[in-house]
Amino acid sequence: MDVNEFRKRGKEMVDFIADYYENVDKAPPMSTVQPGYLYSLMPHEAPEEPESFEDIQRDIETKIMPGMTHWQSSNFFGWYPSNSSFPAMLGDMASSMFNIVGFNWICSPAATELETVVMDWLGKLIGLDSRFMAIKEDGTEGDGGGVIQGTASEAHIVVMIAAREMTIDRLKTNGMDDNNVDLVRHKLVAYFSDQTHSAGQKAANIIGCQVRIIKSDANFRLTKRALQDAICKDKSAGLIPFFVCATFGTTNTAAIDDLSGIADTAETEHLWLHIDAAYAGAALVCPEFRPLAHGIERAHSFNFNPHKWMLTNFDCSALWVADSTHLVGALSIEREYLPKVKGASDFVKDYRNWQLPLGRRFRALKLWFVMRMYGASGIRAHIRKHVKEAKWLEAQLVEDGRFEIMAPVVFGLVVFRVKASIIAGNAHDVNKTNAELVKRINNDGRVFLVGTKLRGVDALRPAIGSSRGTPENTALLLKVIKECTTNVLSEHSNQ
Secondary structure (H helix, E strand, O other): OOHHHHHHHHHHHHHHHHHHHHHHHHOOOOOOOOOOOOOOOOOOOOOOOOOOHHHHHHHHHHHHHHHOOOOOOOOEOOOOOOOOOHHHHHHHHHHHHHOOOOOOHHHOHHHHHHHHHHHHHHHHHOOOOHHHOOEOOOOOEOOOEEEEEOOHHHHHHHHHHHHHHHHHHHHHHOOOOHHHHHHHHHHEEEEEEOOOOHHHHHHHHHHOOEEEEEOOOOOOOOOHHHHHHHHHHHHHOOOEEEEEEEEEOOOOOOOEOOHHHHHHHHHHHOOEEEEEOOOHHHHHHOHHHHHHHOOHHHOOEEEEOHHHHOOOOOOOEEEEEOOOHHHHHHHOOOOOOOOOOOOOOOOOOOHHHHOOOOOOOOOHHHHHHHHHHHHHHHHHHHHHHHHHHHHHHHHHHHHHOOEEEOOOOOOOEOOEEEOHHHOOOOHHHHHHHHHHHHHHHHHHOOOEOOEEEEOOEEEEOOEOOOOOOOHHHHHHHHHHHHHHHHHHHHHHHHO
C-alpha cells in the first residue's frame, strides 16, 4: 500500500467508522455467537500472497462484526462504561502515525513532556493535591507526578512494588541487614476489602506477598476499625503490614471506602496507601463530588481510568504518585543502550522506570485531544448527564414498587433486585428469579447489563455511562427491565 492508496483507504475506513457509530444502536449490544465460531470461518494459515483491502473489509463485516459485543452502543449498560470519542480516535491516529517506542525522553521529547504536562492538567482538573504534580507552581520539578499506564491492574502492580521498596528501605534504616531483609520478604502483608477489584489480588500474587481480605461493612465499605483489627492480628503473628488499597467507587456497588480513616491507619502503621478510583475517579472533575473523596490528599498513589468514564479510548489509565522515589528506585535498570540526558532534568522523565514494560505508546496525545476538544465544561457535562439519568432510573424503579435498591446511587451505577416480598418462595427462589431476570433482559436483545452477587444475594447492576447515550436509552432500559420482570414473575407464579 503506497501513500496514495492509504489516502483512499484511510478515508474509506473513517467513513466505515462513522457509519458504525451512526448505526450501532440498531444492533443487539451483546454478541450471540458460540465459542469457536470464528475458527470455522477462517483459513488455518496466514495467506501466502497479499489480499485486497476490499476482501479484508468484507470479512470484518461478515465474520468479525457478528462476534462483537458493542461496548459503544448506547444500549450497553454492562460492567462499567468503556468510553470512546471521536477526538480520542483522532489522537490515536496521530499516535499511530508517529509510532514511537517512547521509553525515555530522547526517544521523542514531545511524547515525554506532553505526558508530564497533560497528567498535571488532569490532576488539577480532578482536584488532586499539589503533592501529585510533576511540576510545581514555580516551574521547578516536584517529587510526585503522573504517568499513563495501560490499565488499573498495571497500576496496582507498580505501586505495590514501590510500596515493598519503601518498606524494605524503612527496615534497613531501622537496622535490619540485607540478609535478614531477604528472610522477611515473605512476611509482607497487603490489605484489601472483599469488595476490592481482583487486580489487587493479582498484583499481590505477582510480587509474592501475603494478602489479607477484610470484610466490608453493611454499606460494602472498608472501614478504619476493620483495617486496624486485621493489622493488629497480623503484627501479633510476626507479619509486616506494608500496603493498603482503598477504593473510591467499588466494582460491585460503587461504594466509597473510609478514605480518611484508612489514611489515619496508613500513617500510623507506615503503610503505602493506594486509592483505586478506576471508575469513579472521573466524577472528580465535578467539584460537587470532591467532598466524597476527602482523604485522597494523604495517599501515596491515586489511579483512575479515563478510558472508562472520561471519553478517552482504551487504553489510558492515569496513575499519580506523591513521591516517585521508591517507584523509580524499584523499577530502574540501567543499560548502556538506554542513555540518560545530562543537564537540566525537570522535564526529562524516563517513564520506562514508572511502568512494567520498557516500550510505551504516545497515549498522551488522545488524552490531550479529549481535554482540548471537550474542555473541562464538556467533560463535566458528560459526567453530570449520566449521574442525572442514574438518579432518574433509581426513582423509577422505586416508584414501580417491585424493586429494591441495594446500594446508594452516587454515580452512574444502579444496583437493584426484585423484592423478596414479591417472589413467593425462599431465599434460593429469590436469587433464582433475579438471576433469571438478568438472562431474560440480555436474551431480549434490546439492552445489555450484568448481574452480581452481594454477600450471596443476586442483584442487577446497569451502569449508565455511554458517551453517546441519551435519556431515551435509559428509558428503553427501564422499559425492558419492567417487561422482563413481568414475564419472569408471571412464569414463577405459574410454576
